[in-house]
Amino acid sequence: MAPIVSIKNLTKTYENGFQALKGVDLDIEEGEILALLGPNGAGKTTLISIICGLVNPTGGKVLVADHDVVKDFRKTREMIGLVPQELTTDMFETVWNTVGFSRGVHGKKPNPALIEGILKDLSLWSKKDNMLRELSGGMKRRVLIAKALAHEPKILFLDEPTAGVDVNLRREMWQVVEKLRANGVTIILTTHYIEEAEEIADRVGVINGGKLLLLEEKTALMQKLGRKQLRLELSEPLKALPENLALYNLTLSDEGTALIHEYQGEEGQGSIASLLAALAAEDIHFRDLSTRQSSLEDIFVALVGEKAGEKA
């Protein structure tokens, strides 16, 4: 199936000479949740802004459902909903009016029942007649999401959706995201909260310095780059590692009371069984065992740090 968003060699240089994007290629599949990770100033927002039509690209091409975002902007923008990073609201408008306006400006006829549903899903219904300036930050964030959904988009961009958002709202937001995904909506979110990407994304892209450094299925990425660690708490401390165990990647720690075995992804499956057998043969007993998998955060820090190191 053709990707719903196809980005080819996209570049953007701002008037002040800052090169925000240095040739990005990216295909986004219909119905997936893609998380774009990257530090501040990496180019995430610029990338989204170009797809949504907020910023003109300097070079390259973006197709949304085979339509060019510059030439065929009516078709592409109709399909896209955007929740911006900043809490920008029309202070003196009511929730109901501003969400209705969003639908109208996207060329859709009024549909009060639909708007009511969206506001209820986002726990905004009781606030529908409040002016936006009376709302808390979290409530404003909900309004921005409601506005982005008001025209029933096929693709939803969430730019740093959970910055400054409390746990409850975050949970509610992910429920909304799950519901949208179930309806076939493609979701692209940028974040620097990596656990967020880990929790809900199907694929993860890492952007830094205007380039897409990596794009992988989340699980494949975790397997490929994630390090695993098996830790054995020994019953009796060991002074040194027996020679027979040398072929395993082992280290002795905590003054000989713990054995640590490091392995990568799938390769551990066979080795652990044989390691345990070898330990039994050596008459080494353990009272507890735990495994730990490095998180996406470790992977991300390693990757971005590595690239930064390369430059220096």
Added chain:
Amino acid sequence: MNFEAIKSIYFFEMARMRRTLLQSVISPVITTSLYFIVFGTAIGSRIDTIEGVSYGSFITPGLIMLTLLTQCIANGSIGIYFPKFTGTIYEILSAPVAMTEILIGYVGAAASKGLIIGLIILATASFFVDISIAHPFMMIVFLVLTAVTFSLFGFIIGIWAKNFEQLNIVPMLVVPPLTFLGGSFYSIDMLPPFWQAVSHFNPVLYLVSGFRWSFYEIADVNPLISLGMIGLFLAICLSILGWIFKTGYRLRN
């Protein structure tokens, strides 16, 4: 054409007028009434007629123009500047609307507000002085063309302005002197020849003169020239906007 979007922008803007009724309608009416009381009644009663028209009646078209220009520029500029300032403009720029549709929505609303206020002031004036309209159709043409042109001009200022000071410079510092020196309160025949010549560089002279002609058939310049000049201003505003939309100036960069 995305009519639904134009409609949404238009009514969203018109709703702002309802919300700020005191500031946008009542205040210009009070200001204009003060002009009539001071110039029309107190001072005007000691001034002879100008070309056969009483002074109070003579200044009415100029006063309407003064308010119309100020209001249209103010409404046209704030309409687009405010979303730029608060950041909500992201929504309009990422919506499936062409810049011309955004323009029609905002400028349409600004011009409508200007027209409504202009007509209210005309009604107010009729309480103070005798008004006769010789060419009602042309009166409306002058009114609508001026409202649209200066709402467009306001829109340009709104896109150009980077802060509230820049936003207010034109309506506060440029429009009043041009209006006062553009023959709103006098016929330029009353000026020495040098200043008469200078006045012809003032665009407001053409608006006031043409508009006054539609009331009393007296004019400082030929009404056709007035009409032509308004057409010229309209064309200038439209070409500046054409360039802005083509380059994304201060909107998509």
